[in-house]
Amino acid sequence: MTxxxxxRCGFFVAGWIFASxxxxxxxxxxxxxxxxxxxxxxxxxxxxxxxxxxFGLDRPLPVQYFSWVLDFLRGDxxxxxxxxxxxxxxxxxxxxxxxxxxxxxxxxxxxxxxxxGTYAARYAGSKAGTFLALLxxxxxxxPVFWAGVLLSLLFGVTLGWLPTGGWVPxxxxxxxxxxxxxxxxxxxxxxxxxxxxxxxxxxxxxxLTEDYVxxxxxxxxxxxxxxxxxxxxxxxxxxINVLGVQVASLIGGAVxxxxxxxxxxxxxxxxxxxxxxxxxxxxxxxMVLVTFVMVxxxxxxxxIGLLDPRVRVAR
Amino acid sequence: MxxxxxxxxxxxxxxxxxxxxxxxxxxxxxxxxxxxxxxxDSPRKAENKLVLIAADDPGxxxxxxxxxxxxxxxxxxxxxxPLLHLDAKGKPGPGVAxxxxxxxxxxxxxxxLRKASFSDGAPITADxxxxxxxxxxxxxxxxxxxxxxxxxxxxxxxxxxxxxxxSRPSVAFVEGMAGIAGSIQPKAAAKSIASKPIGxxxxxxxxxxxxxxxxxxxxxKYWGQKAAIGEIExxxxxxxxxxxxxxxxxxxxxxxxxxxxxxERMTKEGLDKAMTLQTYPQGGSLFFLNFNSTKxxxxxADFRHALVKSVDRQQFVDLFNxxxxxxxxxxxxxxxxxxxxxxxxxxxxAGAKSALQASGLASSPVEFTSVTDIGNLVGPxxxxxxxxxxxxxxxxxxxxxxxxxxxxxxxxxxxQYGVTVMTTEYNLTxxxxxxxxxxxGWKTYCDKDITKLLADADAAGTQQERDQLFAKAQRKLQQDxxxxxxxxxxxxxxxxxxxxxxxxxxxNIAIDLxxxxx
Numbered sequence: 001m002t003x004x005x006x007x008r009c010g011f012f013v014a015g016w017i018f019a020s021x022x023x024x025x026x027x028x029x030x031x032x033x034x035x036x037x038x039x040x041x042x043x044x045x046x047x048x049x050x051x052x053x054x055f056g057l058d059r060p061l062p063v064q065y066f067s068w069v070l071d072f073l074r075g076d077x078x079x080x081x082x083x084x085x086x087x088x089x090x091x092x093x094x095x096x097x098x099x100x101x102x103x104x105x106x107x108x109x110x111x112x113x114x115x116x117g118t119y120a121a122r123y124a125g126s127k128a129g130t131f132l133a134l135l136x137x138x139x140x141x142x143p144v145f146w147a148g149v150l151l152s153l154l155f156g157v158t159l160g161w162l163p164t165g166g167w168v169p170x171x172x173x174x175x176x177x178x179x180x181x182x183x184x185x186x187x188x189x190x191x192x193x194x195x196x197x198x199x200x201x202x203x204x205x206x207x208l209t210e211d212y213v214x215x216x217x218x219x220x221x222x223x224x225x226x227x228x229x230x231x232x233x234x235x236x237x238x239x240i241n242v243l244g245v246q247v248a249s250l251i252g253g254a255v256x257x258x259x260x261x262x263x264x265x266x267x268x269x270x271x272x273x274x275x276x277x278x279x280x281x282x283x284x285x286x287m288v289l290v291t292f293v294m295v296x297x298x299x300x301x302x303x304i305g306l307l308d309p310r311v312r313v314a315r
Numbered sequence: 316m317x318x319x320x321x322x323x324x325x326x327x328x329x330x331x332x333x334x335x336x337x338x339x340x341x342x343x344x345x346x347x348x349x350x351x352x353x354x355x356d357s358p359r360k361a362e363n364k365l366v367l368i369a370a371d372d373p374g375x376x377x378x379x380x381x382x383x384x385x386x387x388x389x390x391x392x393x394x395x396x397p398l399l400h401l402d403a404k405g406k407p408g409p410g411v412a413x414x415x416x417x418x419x420x421x422x423x424x425x426x427x428l429r430k431a432s433f434s435d436g437a438p439i440t441a442d443x444x445x446x447x448x449x450x451x452x453x454x455x456x457x458x459x460x461x462x463x464x465x466x467x468x469x470x471x472x473x474x475x476x477x478x479x480x481x482s483r484p485s486v487a488f489v490e491g492m493a494g495i496a497g498s499i500q501p502k503a504a505a506k507s508i509a510s511k512p513i514g515x516x517x518x519x520x521x522x523x524x525x526x527x528x529x530x531x532x533x534x535x536k537y538w539g540q541k542a543a544i545g546e547i548e549x550x551x552x553x554x555x556x557x558x559x560x561x562x563x564x565x566x567x568x569x570x571x572x573x574x575x576x577x578x579e580r581m582t583k584e585g586l587d588k589a590m591t592l593q594t595y596p597q598g599g600s601l602f603f604l605n606f607n608s609t610k611x612x613x614x615x616a617d618f619r620h621a622l623v624k625s626v627d628r629q630q631f632v633d634l635f636n637x638x639x640x641x642x643x644x645x646x647x648x649x650x651x652x653x654x655x656x657x658x659x660x661x662x663x664x665a666g667a668k669s670a671l672q673a674s675g676l677a678s679s680p681v682e683f684t685s686v687t688d689i690g691n692l693v694g695p696x697x698x699x700x701x702x703x704x705x706x707x708x709x710x711x712x713x714x715x716x717x718x719x720x721x722x723x724x725x726x727x728x729x730x731q732y733g734v735t736v737m738t739t740e741y742n743l744t745x746x747x748x749x750x751x752x753x754x755x756g757w758k759t760y761c762d763k764d765i766t767k768l769l770a771d772a773d774a775a776g777t778q779q780e781r782d783q784l785f786a787k788a789q790r791k792l793q794q795d796x797x798x799x800x801x802x803x804x805x806x807x808x809x810x811x812x813x814x815x816x817x818x819x820x821x822x823n824i825a826i827d828l829x830x831x832x833x
Contacts, residue, residue: 032718033726038375039455040382041725041737044754047455048726082375083509083525090525149556157564164560166550167527262552262561264527272526275688276374277718 004305012298019290020072023283024065032277034081055081057279068283077288078280080273087284090269096170098265101184101257102250108189109196109246116193117200122227124205133201139194144253148187148260155183165262184261188253192246199242203235210234237307244300248293357568357811360833365547365814368558368570372526372551377509378495382456387495388572388598389529389549392825394434395514397497398426398444399489403819407493411439411515412477421484428475431538433501434519441471446502448479454496461745462491465773484774486781487744495825517542517829526551531828543816543832555580555690562586562809571808571826572598576690578637578807591810594640596649597820598806600738602631602695603647604799608759609729612679619796621670622681622734623660625702631801634694641804646789649741653803659793667706680709682733686720695736695801703734725757741803743785744769747792760797 035051036043052058059067071078077087116132123129156164162183168176207213208231216226255267262268266285273281305311359365373386378395391397399407399415413429432438452463465485472478481488491497504513511520517539518531529549533542550567552558555577561567563586571593573581581587604626606613613619628643635641644653645660655661671677681703685696696712703710715723724732739746748769749761765788772784792798808826810817818830 030716030719031722032716033722034718036721036726037718038381040457041721041757043455043457043725044756045726051455080374082377082381085510093524152557152560156566157560160564163566164564165552165554165557166561166566169524259554260557262527262550262554262557264524264551268526268553272372272374275717 001305004311005302008298008301008305012294015294016291019294020069020287021065023286023290024068027274027277027279027282028061030274030277034277034279037276038082068280072284072287077284080281081278082276087281091266091285091288094264094266094269097167097181097263098254098258098267100181101188101254101263101265102247104181104185105188105192105250105253105257106243106246108185109192109250110243112190112193113196113200117197118204118227118232120197120201121204121208122224124201132197136194136197136201139191140198142191142194143256144187144191145256145260147191148184148257151183151187152261165260167263180261180263184257184263187260188250188257191253192250195249196242196246200235200239203238204231206238207231207235237304240300240303244297247296251289251293357565357813357833359568360813363543363545363833365544365569365831365833366567367547367549368552368561368567369549369572370551370553370555370558370574372553374525375509376512376520376523378498378512379450379454379459379508380456382458388826389531389828390512390514390825391495391498392516392820393518393531393828394512394516394520395498395500396516397493397495398448398499399493399497401493401820407489410493410497411444411499412492422481424479424481424488425472426477426479428477429538430475431515432536433504433513433515434534434536435501435504435513436536437501437503439499439501439515441474441477443501444477444499445469445471446505447499448477448497450500450505451496451498458740458742458745459496461742462487462494462496464488464750484776486775487773518547521546540829542829544828547828547831559584559586562590568811568814569809571806571810573807573809574691575635575637575641575804575807576694578635578640581809582637586809589812591812591814591817593808593810593817594805595808595819596651596805598808598826599640599650599741599804601644601647601649601741601803602692602736602738602801604699604801605735605737605758606797606799607730607732607734608797610733610759612674612676613733615674615676616796617670617674618676618679619799620660621667621674621706622703622708623796623799624663624667624670625706626660626699626799626801627662627702628655628801629662630702631695631698634698635804637807639805640807641802644800644803645793647739647741647743647746647792647798647800648789648803650803650805659790660796660799664705671706671708677706677708680711683710683712684720684723684732684735685712685714686717686737687714688717692736692738699734699736730757730759736801743788743792744773746798747788758798760795762791762795765791765795 034055035048039047039051056064068078077091079086116136120129120132152164155162163180167180170177204227208227212234213226213231216230217223221229254265255271258265258267259271266289270282270285273285369385369388371385373381373383375381376386376390378386378390397410398412400410402408411428412426414427416425417423426444428439428441428444448469451459452466452469454460465481465483465488466479467482468480470478499515500508501513507513510523515538517534517537519534520529521532522530528551531547533545552561558570559581562570604623606619608614632638632641632643642650642653643655645655645658646653683696683700683703686692700710700712724730724735746758747760747765749755749766752761755761768784768788768791772781772788775781775784813833814831816830816832818827820827
């Protein structure tokens with residue numbers, strides 16, 4: 001177990017370093033210059049050069065990289081070029097939107113996908129099972145932005161039940177904040193559920209043919225009972241793995257959902273920082289997200305290793 | 316089995332399409348509870364509040380070192396006030412300066428400040444004015460710095476008087492004092508300018524959350540008529556569909572600066588009828604082609620003229636399907652003065668082809684650089700490329716996001732682009748005057764004659780003389796065909812029908828919030 005643990009942690013550290021280099025390089029490969037974005041088209045070359053010096057963008061790239069990584073590890077995420085405000089408090093503010101959005105989306109996805117996928121597996125081949133399988137196929141094909149626009153039109157414009165977009169801070173009105181998040185969570189959750197339910201269906205169908213399920217049925221359990229009591233717990237292992245991957249997909253979906261619903265979350269922060277070439281903001285926020293996804297995946301790996309000894313000994 | 320799958324899939328697709336049709340259809344036809352036809356009563360009216368929509372978040376409130384339109388729309392005139400204000404006819408009147416004197420040579424201006432205070436309670440002093448004007452004079456932003464070209468000295472002669480000495484008479488200076496360049500801020504609060512600028516205007520920034528909103532509250536210390544609406548929230552909605560949906564659902568009361576790319580859609584969705592469509596010339600912009608005249612083959616005037624002849628300006632205007640908001644022009648002027656009567660180059664495709672052959676450069680490819688994330692520039696760039704291609708010339712198009720585009724077009728020395736299309740304010744001097752050829756920058760246009768004409772116009776004694784010199788400069792601009800105006804647009808806004816008191820801006824570009832009332 002110790003070797004397994006060390007190996008996984010080693011992968012984590014190597015992956016983290018690789019990701020930090022990649023993020024640092026990619027935002028620079030995109031080109032663009034925050035000085036020109038800030039000063040506009042009539043700025044003189046002298047003014048542009050002075051601003052780049054002020055932002056520290058004229059230092060050699062390795063110096064910029066190490067300075068950023070060391071600051072990041074110390075918990076200093078830097079400050080924005082345009083306002084000079086620290087990134088960390090902004091990130092915390094944005095998390096108050098993005099975290100509930102991601103968690104809400106995931107909860108909705110799980111609540112829909114597990115019963116739907118299990119039902120589709122249990123009744124595979126029947127009309128209902130076929131219908132559900134196709135429904136998830138259509139769901140996978142629907143882009144999340146389209147789902148968002150449709151939900152906004154239906155529940156916001158036509159019915160007027162929920163806001164079409166925008167954000168009411170928690171501190172101002174918690175009910176308003178929840179109302180602002182319902183449609184975005186639904187858009188994210190429903191589309192994620194479509195993909196997830198296919199994994200659930202496949203995992204459950206696999207365990208249904210296993211000997212232990214057959215044994216349970218031979219012991220007198222009903223088909224549904226054997227599925228719920230014996231099948232599902234065994235199908236959970238591959239699903240935990242999938243859920244780890246889904247976290248990254250959820251963050252991708254959140255980028256679009258936050259734009260469609262004008263939510264000032266982390267994704268909106270990244271998008272606007274990329275547009276303005278606020279390299280420190282992009283690097284730091286993306287690195288926080290990457291670290292989060294890597295930690296989730298490490299936790300999933302460790303959990304699977306803990307539950308399944310075969311994984312621990314596998315090279 | 317396969318047939319059953321097909322039937323079920325077809326049924327599912329039909330259901331999804333039906334759902335989307337119901338949702339989209341109701342939004343356009345106005346059948347639902349909060350649909351387009353019923354954009355009328357605002358729940359904010361009773362609270363004396365207002366919610367506005369803006370497409371872009373400026374990211375900074377620092378109007379001294381940034382010239383983003385998204386910033387200029389809200390801060391000048393509303394939060395910070397200039398030394399002078401423009402009246403309805405565009406003439407400067409009192410602002411932070413209650414009155415001013417000019418000596419007979421028109422080179423010494425004495426501004427007498429009104430007894431008023433900034434929104435933080437500090438009195439407006441001559442030191443604050445000297446600090447503000449000096450900061451603007453040293454601003455890295457050309458539009459801010461431009462009006463100070465003739466300024467030699469800015470001094471406080473007593474706590475409420477400021478004297479500005481010019482090297483020559485300058486109309487641009489006076490106009491600048493009634494614009495962003497003349498904005499007055501307290502020296503003591505200058506550090507907070509990027510997130511919370513302080514001024515003496517009718518509104519105060521209560522809260523600015525990047526990517527979300529700015530909340531303004533009425534300034535209780537305002538020296539003039541107090542703002543009628545107590546609280547105004549400007550909500551940033553980057554997605555066009557979401558912006559229009561918010562208006563239809565009644566979540567916002569106005570969209571005061573609707574980008575040209577949305578005009579046709581807003582008309583199709585009936586918002587121009589359901590709401591008050593407001594046009595205002597000050598908030599518009601001029602679309603133009605720009606050739607990099609430092610680079611072959613664009614340094615050949617015959618080649619440039621041949622390409623300009625291939626451009627059908629009317630087609631560009633038709634692109635937005637809104638003749639009430641945009642007009643073709645070959646001069647660098649606003650929509651009220653725009654005309655194509657005496658253009659040097661008019662649309663003539665056959666003439667363009669033969670001129671291209673005559674230039675000997677017909678086989679030279681055109682490098683066209685365009686920006687992808689500014690909605691109103693995408694269509695014009697597509698059209699310009701198609702027009703050029705119609706002459707038989709090969710066009711290599713590079714499409715870049717704004718940051719990359721800015722780097723390629725604005726910061727190269729010399730600039731690396733070939734031809735591009737962009738927008739600008741109606742400021743001929745800013746665009747075409749070039750006192751120092753070494754500092755010509757991205758425009759690449761540096762003509763001695765036009766620079767002299769514009770300098771003479773700035774120092775002109777009468778308006779008539781000034782207009783004549785400007786007309787000559789416009790003609791020269793057309794003859795040189797480096798900066799090629801295409802069309803001039805108005806600012807366009809959508810307002811809730813109950814919202815009254817819209818006034819044309821007293822500061823260029825800015826939206827005047829103080830006059831609005833329910």
